[in-house]
């Protein structure tokens with residue numbers, strides 16, 4: 777019978793999942809328009825946001841496209857790198873734990 781007693785453990789049973797930044801790296805060859813297309817296509821940015829992030833990568837060497845679970849971040853990295861390769865651009869996407 778339910779007497780209203782709640783059992784509590786000493787510590788939380790689970791840790792919050794790690795989050796991963798997906799970052800884009802600058803290079804000297806990938807056209808700016810292609811980078812903007814990637815940011816809109818794979819990261820759901822509007823053109824103004826995509827332009828701002830592209831310019832941040834261009835001037836600062838790298839930039840954050842978004843923060844995701846490991847599974848989603850891995851998929852974004854694979855998709856972006858494959859898309860860049862298909863179009864014969866050296867654009868590189870990586871993930872790093874936050």
Ligand code: NFA
Nearest residue numbers: 802803806807808811833834
């Ligand atoms: N640096 C590239 C150029 O001048 C543009 C670029 C931006 C490439 C962001 C990669 C990432 N064409």
